[in-house]
Amino acid sequence: MTQQIPPPLPALPEPEPELTGVRNFRDVGGLPTADGRRIRSGRLFRSGHLAHATETGTQFLTSLGLHTVFDFRNRADHAVEGPDVELPGVRYVNIPLSDPAAGKEFWTMVREGDLAQLRTLLGEGRAAERMTTSYRTMIRTRTAEHSRVVHALAEDSVPALMHCAAGKDRAGLSIAVTLLALGVERDAIAADYLESNAPHRRYRMRRGADAVEPRPAEVAELLAPLFDARAEYLRAAYETIDEEWGGVDRYLAEGLGLAPETLVRLRERLLEP
Numbered sequence: 001m002t003q004q005i006p007p008p009l010p011a012l013p014e015p016e017p018e019l020t021g022v023r024n025f026r027d028v029g030g031l032p033t034a035d036g037r038r039i040r041s042g043r044l045f046r047s048g049h050l051a052h053a054t055e056t057g058t059q060f061l062t063s064l065g066l067h068t069v070f071d072f073r074n075r076a077d078h079a080v081e082g083p084d085v086e087l088p089g090v091r092y093v094n095i096p097l098s099d100p101a102a103g104k105e106f107w108t109m110v111r112e113g114d115l116a117q118l119r120t121l122l123g124e125g126r127a128a129e130r131m132t133t134s135y136r137t138m139i140r141t142r143t144a145e146h147s148r149v150v151h152a153l154a155e156d157s158v159p160a161l162m163h164c165a166a167g168k169d170r171a172g173l174s175i176a177v178t179l180l181a182l183g184v185e186r187d188a189i190a191a192d193y194l195e196s197n198a199p200h201r202r203y204r205m206r207r208g209a210d211a212v213e214p215r216p217a218e219v220a221e222l223l224a225p226l227f228d229a230r231a232e233y234l235r236a237a238y239e240t241i242d243e244e245w246g247g248v249d250r251y252l253a254e255g256l257g258l259a260p261e262t263l264v265r266l267r268e269r270l271l272e273p
Helices: 055-063 073-079 104-113 115-120 126-141 143-155 170-181 187-199 216-226 231-247 249-254 262-270
Strands: 044-048 070-071 091-094 158-164
Touching: 044 170, 070 143, 070 231, 073 143, 073 158, 115 216, 126 143, 126 170, 126 216, 126 231, 143 170, 143 262, 170 187, 170 231, 170 249, 187 231, 231 249
Parallel strands: 044 158, 070 091, 070 158
Antiparallel strands: none
């Protein structure tokens, strides 16, 4: 009697690394496209800034075989957090994008302001409105920057990691634009985006040395819209694409200047066969 060999068990997903000095790290591999394909694992990563990566974290990031790190932070971010750690043999590309809560004075107020000031600045829906407006503005005014990223990925920049400060807004939107170009469904993009809300991923804001702890619970409530990934923010970006270009195809072709052959190369580099 011939013994039947059972089929191999499906491979278990790699455990997510514990990068204590890097927040919000993940591989976007596995996300499905509308035509039934998936993003290749190990090709496109996202995270918060790399400035505080530990030695162990740096070794892990080096092991990914990255070609390029895209840093969307601006000068103010660098002044607060510092430059990224150096990863041997990796190209570093800084493409500053506007922080949804842009402005040194704004963040000083957020970090050090009293409750009355924060209520005036952020209360009655103003914080969420600021974020929604920012997402719309980044889609409308940052087509050159997003085009540069997607063209680079199509040419020679894979594997790549994209990050900003928290890895939520500027990196989140740049990842979303890339995933749209790859044909990933909007719902799947949103699911990945909302992963930034996991407690171990969230950005930790540092307060000044003279700050008195603890702050009232109302402060956390006022600040929440700035530190949350909310579906309404990403939805505002999608709505702007539809309003300005009439849909994703025209946005990619006219807004980002992506020729059909560029999209083919991009998908060859980042999608499973």
